Amino acid sequence: MTSENNSATTVLGSQNNHSREQDEAAARKQMRRGILQMVMMNIILPIVIYSILEGKVSLVLALALSGIPPALEGLYNIYKTRQIDAIAVMVIISIIFSIVVVLLTSDAKLILLKDSIQTVLLGLLFGTSIFMKENLIWRYNRQFSGHNPETQKEMDERWKNPRVKHVTNVLCMVWAIGFLIEATIRIILIYTIPTDILGYLSPCLLVVVLGSLALFSVMYVKHVKNKYATIGNNQQ
Structure with a gap:
């Protein structure tokens, strides 16, 4: 009887692990799809349209x-989630x-400056999201x-x-600093190089910063996992 119970427990455990692996694989697939969509809508298509x-x-x-x-991606996300958050606004x-800007002026620098303001x-x-119920890193992960x-x-x-809150809060601060640096670099470029060239360079700058x-995020999360795995092994 005990042997049958152990066998049943083993089968259930295997099924749970298999189900968990399927869920994780589906989550990774969903994440890759989201990243690909973001790159396509925010980088590739703007460059193609501009060219x-x-x-x-x-x-x-x-x-x-x-x-x-x-803009269309942002509006679609609003429609999909039925939520008006800060980024949607x-x-x-x-x-x-x-x-x-299109109606009132011919200064193309204002359009590019708008991107810096956004960043x-x-x-x-x-x-500031580290003080919210969920920070932005975890919200996007979700x-x-x-x-x-x-x-x-x-x-x-x-x-x-x-630990999850601490790690994602650290990542939020790193991304905050990264975006502020990106905005500073773009503002400098707006007033130092020809605007038509910056039309191509601006999305590429975003690629470099986001990449x-x-x-960094992947390496930091991996470092934290290895750190706590080492601590756990030492305690055993």
């Missing part, structure tokens, strides 16, 4: 139209700002993990762990 329109319309209009994909303000605000949002109730319930439990921050 097609450059020389055919005014520089201000070309830069404004190249901002349509990120920033997207809406950005759309309004671009329309006003500054984004940096401030990441920095968003990229999908809407499976079991996955969300598991993330709720993980969020109760002080560096993402790489």
Whole structure:
């Protein structure tokens, strides 16, 4: 009888592990899809649109139209989540700002300056989110993990762990600093190099900054996991 119970327990444990692995694989797939969408809508399509329109319309209009994909992504996220958060509000303000600039001025630098203002605000949002119910790193992690109730319930439990809060708070501060540095560099470039060149360079600058921050995040999380794994092994 005991042997049968042990066998049943082993089978159930194997099934739970298999189910957990499937959930983790699905979450990773969802995250990769979200990252790919972000890169496509915020980097690749703006560059493609700008390169097609450059020389055919005014520089201000070309830069404004190249901002349509990120704006559409922001509006879609608002529709999908049915939530108006700080970033969503920033997207809406950005759309309004671009329309006003196109209608009232021919200064293309204002369109590019708008991106720097957005980045500054984004940096401030990441920095101040450590005082919110959930910081932005964990909120985006939750968003990229999908809407499976079991996955969300598991993330709720993980969020109760002080180590998770500490690690994600550190990452929020790093991303905040990174965005502020990116904004500073872009503002310097706006007033030091030709605007038409910056139309291509600006999204690439975002690629470099986001790539560096993402790489740091992966390495830092890996370092923390190894650290606590070592501590756990030493205690055993």
